[in-house]
Amino acid sequence: MDASLLTALGLLDCVVFRRLSSAKFEVLYRAGNWLDELLPEIVDTKVFCFAQNSAYLEDFLIDAENLWQANKNGRIESGLWSEQLSTQLVRLEASAVVANKQNYLIVSKLEAKYRQKQQTLQIARELLLSSDKISAQHDYLHSRLEELLSQPNRTLTAQQPIAQALTQTDLAVAILDADLHLLNSNPALRTLFDDTNIKIGLPPDKLLLELFRTQYPECERIFSTASSWTGEIYWLNPPQQGKWLKLSIHPIKNDEQRVQNWLFSVSDVTQVKYLLKRNEKLTHFDALTNLPNRQYFWQQLESKIQQNRPFYLLYIDIKQFKRINELHGHVVGDEVIKDLSKRLNAITHVDDMIARIGGTEFAVIMQLNHLHTHISSQDQNQCIKFAEELIRVSCLPFYLSSGLKCEVGLNVGATAFPADTNSAEELMKYADLAVYSAKKKAVSSIEFYSKELIDASRKRIDMENSLRSAVENQEFELFLQPMLDLASGKIIKAEALIRWHHPNGYLVPPDEFIPLAEQTGLIIPIGKWVVTEACAILKRLAEKGEEIKLSINLSPRQVNDRQLFEFIKESVTKAQVNPHHLELELTEGVLIDNYDKVYYLLDEVRKLGMSVSIDDFGTGYSSLSYLQKLPIDRLKIDRSFINEINENSQDSDGAIILAVIAMAHSLKLEVIAEGVETVLQRDFLKLNNCNIAQGYLFSRPVPYDEFCDLLEGQKNKN
Known part of the structure; x- marks a missing residue:
């Protein structure tokens, strides 16, 4: 066999066999002293039978035999394994090949590939440790400042504890009012954008808002619904290389549950991103789950749109995951996400794509098996069945290495290409709206984007505004339901049950407004009124x-x-x-x-x-x-x-x-x-x-x- 060809293929330090029968092999090429100790049966011979000196190789030959028996062109690999020889520890990989009706076995010594794999694992470990540390900093800062900002009769500019919290943290922080105007910030925010010679045309807080709006379709929904959000944004500042920033946004509400402040906390994660770029796999794939990440998902989404084949975009959010992190910590949370990603990936179809696009968020491109531009009821039923299967596997208990048992669920939002839109940005925006609607249900469910969904969202906003007015105007009344002592038949207690006297003249029962009050936080002032x-x-x-x-x-x-x-x-x-x-x-x-x-x-x-x-x-x-x-x-x-x-x-x-x-x-x-x-x-x-x-x-x-x-x-x- 031509050694120059093996060199070009990067297989120089290897042995190549041709399979003659199920028991016999012929040596075509061999290199390296390690072969004589690992496979002594090939010394001084061309045709031989394996002597079972390597348990790893014997196991692989079982799978290889199935490939060779099929007699179709193809290739399978064993993956890396280690063999301890008398003089050295070698890292090996075997490949079984069928080409032009000939069967081959290649055993290669791959020290460089092993080192690259170990480096990849180390980078992933460093990345996860760094991410956990940064997340913990953001969570602590949010909790501390929320406590300070929520205190009654506080003066933002004069309150010493807030000033101390801002100066003592390494994170960049901006405190904005309800209309997103800057009230206070710390030096770290200013230096975040001042450490280059590039002059920026916007104040740091406005620049963060602009980057968030342009890079995330869900921006409008976050502010309109007073939701929290955490993610990464990219600031391109030529001729510099740009910066990756981890941004956390949290609303701070007053006793009436109106947003009085927005808290922005920012950390520079550029070094982590450059660490990722040292390995191509980690550039496009999430280190924890090994699924495609948000950036790679966007590329594939735009590519699917260019192909002009219909598909569903499913936006998936883990239900009540914050509770797991609060009760058990981020390490257990990561373990649950890793296990869940395996379950979801296992039932995703071959032509589909699943990615982790956020801390608790996944997305799936579900390909349809036709080229029609319209979406039929059969297509929607197919999507529902797939979503129900995703929900089913997610609701099974998670048994963790620590012995704990956790349970989660899924909220799924779905939108269709090209029926709903042919824009990648709008597809993500619509799917985000749909999953937000699904979150309002107590159980795991799928919600499809529709014009009716937008109308329902507007009605919900109107209902929320009316409920806020009801809190301010005290439009409630307590009804009392008697409780009787069964032995004497006398009323000894009563349950206080709230009713809402709507300005339009009708009585709103609690099951219509209490769930909304719970979701919006208005249950706090309502509960105090009760x-x-x-x-x-x-x-x-x-x-x-x-x-x-x-x-x-x-x-x-x-x-x-x-x-x-x-x-x-x-x-x-x-x-x-x-x-x-x-x-x-x-x-x-x-x-x-x-x-x-x-x-x-x-x-x-x-x-x-x-x-x-x-x-x-x-x-x-x-x-x-x-x-x-x-x-x-x-x-x-x-x-x-x-x-x-x-x-x-x-x-x-x-x-x-x-x-x-x-x-x-x-x-x-x-x-x-x-x-x-x-x-x-x-x-x-x-x-x-x-x-x-x-x-x-x-x-x-x-x-x-x-x-x-x-x-x-x-x-x-x-």
């Missing part, structure tokens, strides 16, 4: 001589509010009511997701004398350890279990209720049943020692005056 009003009602009841306990609901967003306990304490003190007459209701989900914060809150309120009830008990959480660990007083059985008790029910239908009652009583907890609508249900609960019940059988939620009438009627009966 606490204040509940205390006022308790005072009025006490003045009437009514010793009634009032129960109010706390949402997940409220529990995360650092000022919640102090506000409740101040409200009780100001209204001069007995704290024993106030009860807090939390759902199981809040307990699981915010365990540490919940424990602190419940422990403090119970020290004041308040009681605690767990709402919607039994609706999906399997861990019951919190019942023993958390300071709680009552369980409220979800109405879905009560509904099962009817004329057609079997004895087993009440088994869950009986189990809950028995378990609660063994833990010295009282049991409340909600949604009681029939005498049969009441009698079943009473017979089985359920303590308290509420539902339409007794009364719907009613205004304060009507509730007082119910109490008065109860007295008259006695």
Whole structure:
């Protein structure tokens, strides 16, 4: 065999065999002393049989034999492996080849390739460590400045702690007002753009905004919906090489949940990018997941558009991923993302492309199997099935190396080329709008871009503005639903349920506006209004001589509010009511997701004398350890279990209720049943020692005056 050809192919330090049969091989070319020790059977012979001196090579020959038996031109490789010889450690790679009906085996010594692979892995490790450090800096700065900026009656320019936070951080920081006008910045922001001789025509804050707007189609949505965002932007400043900047944008909101400031934090990651460029693979591929990165994805998206073949663009966002980072840290978060990327990649079709385009975001170009410009219902069904499969694999539990178990979900937004648009920028913008709409749903789902989606988005903005006005104008009222002691039949408690008196004259039920309030953060001021009003009602009841306990609901967003306990304490003190007459209701989900914060809150309120009830008990959480660990007083059985008790029910239908009652009583907890609508249900609960019940059988939620009438009627009966 011509050695010059092998040299040109970079295969000089190798051995080349021709396969004569399943057992026999012929030596065509050999070089290097390492071969004699690794394969002594080829010494002084041309035709031989392998003597099984290398377990790695024997394993590869099994796969190679399948290729050779197929007798079709092709090539497979073993990947790198190491062999410890008496004088040296060698890095080898084997290739099986079929060419012109001839079968070949090549074993190459690839020290340079091994060193390149190790260098690539080291670069990736350095990159991930650097990224984790930078992310931690941004997160800490955001948390610290949000705490300072959210303080009431603060003067931005004069407050010393803010000035100290700005000067002490290595990050470049800009604090803007609600209209994106600069209020304050630190020296690091100015030096970020002043360390070259190039004169820029914009102030640093305006330059950052301009770069963000031009490079990210989702910019408009970020500011209009007051969302947080983190990503990388590129500043080209010829004749310099330009800078890569990691930019984090966070809204800072006041007590009414209106944006009062925007916080920009910036770090120069140019060195990291140049580190990537030392290896072509890391230039275009994400170091953590090994998937194509955002830059490479954009190139492929524009290339697909040039081919003018129809496809769907799917924008994928990991659902509630921030909770994993907060509970377990970035290392566990990275492990989940890496595992998830493997699952998603495994079910992506051969002609499709998947990429990681952000910290928790992926994108898929899903090719359609026709050349028509229109998108049919069959195409959309195909896209839905694919998205559902992506969601299915993402919802399976993640079992981590530390022994932890995590669960996530996916929000998927989809837009179609060329039906929706033929612009790469608009495709990304539309898919981003669609995934933002999907985020509003409690469960993982897919949302398609449509004109109706834009209309719904506008209606949502109108609804949000109306809700803000409702907070400012106090357009709410608390209705009270009686809770009865089943043994005596007397009203002993009431649940406070909010209603919204819309200016157009109709009553808006809570299930229509509470989810929006939760998403926008308006639940914080609304929740404070509920606490204040509940205390006022308790005072009025006490003045009437009514010793009634009032129960109010706390949402997940409220529990995360650092000022919640102090506000409740101040409200009780100001209204001069007995704290024993106030009860807090939390759902199981809040307990699981915010365990540490919940424990602190419940422990403090119970020290004041308040009681605690767990709402919607039994609706999906399997861990019951919190019942023993958390300071709680009552369980409220979800109405879905009560509904099962009817004329057609079997004895087993009440088994869950009986189990809950028995378990609660063994833990010295009282049991409340909600949604009681029939005498049969009441009698079943009473017979089985359920303590308290509420539902339409007794009364719907009613205004304060009507509730007082119910109490008065109860007295008259006695």
